[in-house]
Amino acid sequence: MLSKNIAVVGTGYVGLVTGVALSEIGHTVTCVDVDEEKVALLKDGVSPIYEPELSELMKKNYEAGRLSFTTSHRIAFAGADAIYIAVGTPQNEDGTADLRFIESVVRNIADYITKYVVIVTKSTVPVGTNHHIKRYLEGETEVPFDVVSNPEFLREGSAIQDTFDGDRIVIGADTEMAATLLEEMNEPFGIPIFKTDVRSAEMIKYASNAFLATKISFVNEIATLCEKLEANVEDVAHGMGLDKRIGEKFLQAGIGYGGSCFPKDTNALVQIAGNVEHEFTLLKAVIEVNYKQQRLLVEKAKQHFGSLRGKRIALLGTAFKPNTDDMREAASTVIAEELVLAGAQVVAYDPIAMAQAKVEFPEAVNFAESAEAALDGADAAFLVTEWEEFKVIKANHYVKLLKKPVLFDGRNCYNLEEMKRAGLDYYSVGRPAVRAEREMV
Ligand code: UDX
Numbered sequence: 344m345l346s347k348n349i350a351v352v353g354t355g356y357v358g359l360v361t362g363v364a365l366s367e368i369g370h371t372v373t374c375v376d377v378d379e380e381k382v383a384l385l386k387d388g389v390s391p392i393y394e395p396e397l398s399e400l401m402k403k404n405y406e407a408g409r410l411s412f413t414t415s416h417r418i419a420f421a422g423a424d425a426i427y428i429a430v431g432t433p434q435n436e437d438g439t440a441d442l443r444f445i446e447s448v449v450r451n452i453a454d455y456i457t458k459y460v461v462i463v464t465k466s467t468v469p470v471g472t473n474h475h476i477k478r479y480l481e482g483e484t485e486v487p488f489d490v491v492s493n494p495e496f497l498r499e500g501s502a503i504q505d506t507f508d509g510d511r512i513v514i515g516a517d518t519e520m521a522a523t524l525l526e527e528m529n530e531p532f533g534i535p536i537f538k539t540d541v542r543s544a545e546m547i548k549y550a551s552n553a554f555l556a557t558k559i560s561f562v563n564e565i566a567t568l569c570e571k572l573e574a575n576v577e578d579v580a581h582g583m584g585l586d587k588r589i590g591e592k593f594l595q596a597g598i599g600y601g602g603s604c605f606p607k608d609t610n611a612l613v614q615i616a617g618n619v620e621h622e623f624t625l626l627k628a629v630i631e632v633n634y635k636q637q638r639l640l641v642e643k644a645k646q647h648f649g650s651l652r653g654k655r656i657a658l659l660g661t662a663f664k665p666n667t668d669d670m671r672e673a674a675s676t677v678i679a680e681e682l683v684l685a686g687a688q689v690v691a692y693d694p695i696a697m698a699q700a701k702v703e704f705p706e707a708v709n710f711a712e713s714a715e716a717a718l719d720g721a722d723a724a725f726l727v728t729e730w731e732e733f734k735v736i737k738a739n740h741y742v743k744l745l746k747k748p749v750l751f752d753g754r755n756c757y758n759l760e761e762m763k764r765a766g767l768d769y770y771s772v773g774r775p776a777v778r779a780e781r782e783m784v
Contacts, residue, residue: 345527346370350419351427352448354381356392357465357495358429364506366404368531374412375419385412393668396503416451429465438610440469449476453483461521462490469615470545489521492541494548500666512536515544552608553626558593559600560632566596566773576773596773598674598753599636601663606672637674640725640751641681643770652686657717660728662696670699675727679704692717694730718744729754738765
């Protein structure tokens with residue numbers, strides 16, 4: 344196969360996974376990051392992020408000499424056939440994407456490239472950014488180059504699996520030469536490749552994330568209706584998903600979407616639309632539904648208890664989803680804040696995101712060393728992240744540990760019948776509430 348010299352700028356989530364994956368298929372990859380501590384860790388074979396299979400692949404390719412790490416852009420860019428930009432594009436206060444890091448990488452590219460290179464943008468950037476990069480570089484360097492948009496569609500927690508078994512690779516290029524080079528470089532992944540122009544590729548990324556977020560908010564609205572109309576959203580979603588045009592995925596009702604992509608990208612797309620004088624009404628509603636959904640469990644608890652003042656609440660799960668320690672835009676933070684505001688005493692536990700939670704949560708929140716310790720003596724439990732270790736907790740365990748057992752399940756983890764038999768008050772999302780027998784007699 345065609346083995347290339349590749350530089351990947353940014354060893355965050357996207358950059359590291361991309362660099363490791365490209366080395367695994369045989370390319371020689373140099374990952375560059377300005378963070379010296381991080382690069383030192385990486386050189387020691389330690390992955391700064393928690394991601395299944397990543398450390399093993401990183402170690403294997405590092406030892407094979409196909410993967411290296413540096414803080415020097417000059418070293419990384421020397422002789423590179425392709426430079427991948429995989430730095431963060433955080434959200435500005437007004438919802439637009441902050442392109443500071445991209446701009447800094449581009450300045451380095453202008454300084455250090457010496458021969459034809461394809462600049463590949465992995466970071467999610469507003470439509471038009473790659474053309475902006477191109478125009479800037481044209482003014483700064485005589486060296487020939489092409490700019491390609493190659494968005495990532497990785498889910499945290501299954502990024503390696505998604506890289507090697509994804510649905511598509513999107514390549515947005517303006518020249519046939521760059522498109523062909525990228526296509527050949529990516530062929531070993533064995534994933535369908537879709538080639539298009541740069542701006543359409545940039546839009547595919549935003550449109551995909553916005554559509555998935557729409558699916559989630561849609562099913563969450565249906566869940567609210569199901570509760571009011573005594574239907575069960577799980578069956579409704581299943582029945583809908585059997586229609587191949589709809590599809591069963593991303594129809595899991597819950598406490599809304601969080602994470603590093605959906606909230607940021609939906610806000611950015613609303614802004615992008617606004618810039619061209621289009622009000623993206625549908626997406627605005629999706630964002631609004633998500634805002635309400637993240638507060639749903641607290642609302643249910645307020646209704647159940649009347650007041651939450653002095654109530655001890657066990658908060659199970661702080662990560663925005665299982666198998667990651669990421670807490671960016673996690674519903675857990677909103678829930679912890681709202682509970683503290685309502686006067687509750689919060690005791691939180693997460694299998695791996697606890698260090699993060701200690702930074703993100705209000706100071707008043709306490710932390711427990713296990714789910715059991717969090718639940719012990721609490722007035723109610725909030726199930727926020729559907730970690731496997733929570734899913735296997737038996738109903739009678741809640742009954743034993745909680746004072747007067749009430750469970751607010753934001754992820755529909757348990758069987759309604761089992762909860763009923765155990766005598767719990769059990770509230771989930773879009774399914775009938777289970778009220779303990781003792782209160783009915
Ligand atoms: C997402 C996209 O899936 C990925 O393609 C993109 O590149 C980055 O953003 P990620 O943020 O890692 O990936 O997580 P994902 O598994 O998609 O979940 C996002 C959020 O939606 C989570 O908070 C999750 O709990 C929620 N979700 C997902 C639901 O509430 N219901 C669902 O049916 C699916």
